[in-house]
Amino acid sequence: MDDAMIASNTKKTFLGRTVLDSHARICTKWPRGSVSESFHKSVSSDVPTLLISGEMDPITPPSLAEATMRNLTNSRHIIVPGAGHSPENECVDRLISEFLQAESIQELDTVCSSE
Numbered sequence: 001m002d003d004a005m006i007a008s009n010t011k012k013t014f015l016g017r018t019v020l021d022s023h024a025r026i027c028t029k030w031p032r033g034s035v036s037e038s039f040h041k042s043v044s045s046d047v048p049t050l051l052i053s054g055e056m057d058p059i060t061p062p063s064l065a066e067a068t069m070r071n072l073t074n075s076r077h078i079i080v081p082g083a084g085h086s087p088e089n090e091c092v093d094r095l096i097s098e099f100l101q102a103e104s105i106q107e108l109d110t111v112c113s114s115e
Contacts (some may be wrong), residue, residue, distance in 0.1 A: 001020070001034055005050075007020075011059055014108070023040070026091060043071060043072070044070045044071040044072075044073075045071070045073070045074075046072075046073045046074045047072075047074060048074050048075075048099070048104050048105050049072045049074065049075040049076075049105070050070065050074070050076055050078065050095070050096070050099045050105055050108075051065040051068065051075060051078070052065075052077075052078045052080065052092060052095070052096075053065045053077065053078070053080070053087070054079075054080050054082075054083030054084045054085055054086070055078075055079050055080060055081050055082055055083055055086050056082060056083060057083070057084055057085045057087075058103070059085045060075070060085065062079050063092055063097045065070050065077050074105065075105065076105035076108065078092075078095060078108075078113040079109055079113055080092060080112075081113070081114055089112075091112030091113065092112075094109075095109075095110065095112075095113075097110040109113050
């Protein structure tokens with residue numbers, strides 16, 4: 001994020017740019033390395049993949065999972081109604097367990113989601 005983007009996104013917020021500025025100071029202390037160009041490429045796969053989103057997640061909203069699914073040809077996206085960033089409940093636990101046991105997205109009982 002450049003300075004103009006920070007200013008635009010923090011304007012009229014309660015804390016302003018305080019949090020981003022503190023993170024930027026911390027980041028200057030971390031070691032840096034280079035990553036290969038392939039790091040930035042989308043993953044494409046037909047491996048069974050279960051994506052779970054909280055309907056109200058402000059950090060990784062359901063739209064990001066939907067975009068990710070474009071290259072995951074054997075995927076299923078479950079949206080947990082009213083949930084935030086970490087949608088944890090008995091339904092989600094059961095779905096994950098069923099998925100891992102079946103190694104498939106086909107037969108999941110998603111009645112507790114808004115798939």
